[in-house]
Amino acid sequence: MEILKTMNLLKYYGKDENEVRALDGVNLSIMKGSFTAIVGTSGSGKSTLLHMLGGLDRPTSGSVIVDGKEIFRLKDEELTIFRRRKIGFIFQNYNLVPVLNVYENIVLPIELDGNKVDESYVNDIIKTLGLEKKLNSLPNNLSGGQQQRVAIARALASKPAIILADEPTGNLDSKTSMDVMGLLKVTSAKFKQTIVMITHNEEISQLADCIIRIEDGKIVGGEQACTR
Numbered sequence: 274m275e276i277l278k279t280m281n282l283l284k285y286y287g288k289d290e291n292e293v294r295a296l297d298g299v300n301l302s303i304m305k306g307s308f309t310a311i312v313g314t315s316g317s318g319k320s321t322l323l324h325m326l327g328g329l330d331r332p333t334s335g336s337v338i339v340d341g342k343e344i345f346r347l348k349d350e351e352l353t354i355f356r357r358r359k360i361g362f363i364f365q366n367y368n369l370v371p372v373l374n375v376y377e378n379i380v381l382p383i384e385l386d387g388n389k390v391d392e393s394y395v396n397d398i399i400k401t402l403g404l405e406k407k408l409n410s411l412p413n414n415l416s417g418g419q420q421q422r423v424a425i426a427r428a429l430a431s432k433p434a435i436i437l438a439d440e441p442t443g444n445l446d447s448k449t450s451m452d453v454m455g456l457l458k459v460t461s462a463k464f465k466q467t468i469v470m471i472t473h474n475e476e477i478s479q480l481a482d483c484i485i486r487i488e489d490g491k492i493v494g495g496e497q498a499c500t501r
């Protein structure tokens with residue numbers, strides 16, 4: 274089943290001679306439960322694409338369909354709610370709340386949404402990511418790899434339709450990067466969680482189930498569909 278699709282997505286910045294075609298007709302199709310890497314060099318349009326997929330910024334034209342919904346038909350306030358309910362984000366710099374412990378960070382988005390924590394699901398995530406012994410620790414007392422594992426747990430915990438990861442291994446050494454990638458792969462398969470990540474690192478991208486290449490705002494090699 275297709276969970277995420279873009280149709281002729283365009284994003285231009287600037288005007289006239291300053292116009293930059295950051296996305297120049299992107300067609301993507303991503304299947305539920307797949308773990309996809311979007312790989313490209315600096316300036317190829319990765320961040321712009323991730324922002325569009327997550328409804329963080331509006332395209333010049335074209336559409337993004339998440340879980341059957343054309344997200345840019347929504348008004349700003351509706352889009353904000355849709356994003357909170359349906360999309361999990363993982364950032365390069367983890368973005369954990371420093372005054373909350375690991376467990377509190379993991380369940381924070383669920384509680385902010387006024388939902389009940391699915392304890393057995395969350396405990397399974399915590400175990401899978403090896404965080405059982407760190408639940409009472411504050412983020413600043415954890416290594417980078419551990420902090421990113423907490424961020425992955427937090428993204429998974431609210432069962433979003435898709436998780437979008439922005440260079441999730443960008444601040445990690447190469448061994449820890451491979452460990453984190455392995456965990457993304459395992460959690461995607463185990464929890465049937467769709468994950469789309471961007472990276473400039475070819476070696477990192479190889480660990481995904483599916484690799485999409487972007488150059489100068491275009492998917493290279495034609496339109497891409499990702500299946501497991």
Ligand code: ADP
Binds near residue numbers: 294316319320
């Ligand atoms: P990547 O994430 O692959 O490095 P980006 O999506 O950040 O690529 O950028 C794609 C292109 O769009 C680049 O040429 C970049 O300079 C340009 N760009 C990105 N954001 C803006 C902006 N806010 N204003 C103008 N140009 C931008």
Ligand code: ADP
Binds near residue numbers: 414415417418449452
């Ligand atoms: P991981 O691979 O899980 O990121 P590391 O190999 O970086 O862990 O760290 C090994 C151990 O050292 C961890 O169990 C952690 O408790 C401890 N450690 C690493 N970095 C820090 C840090 N900045 N502050 C506190 N403890 C740390």
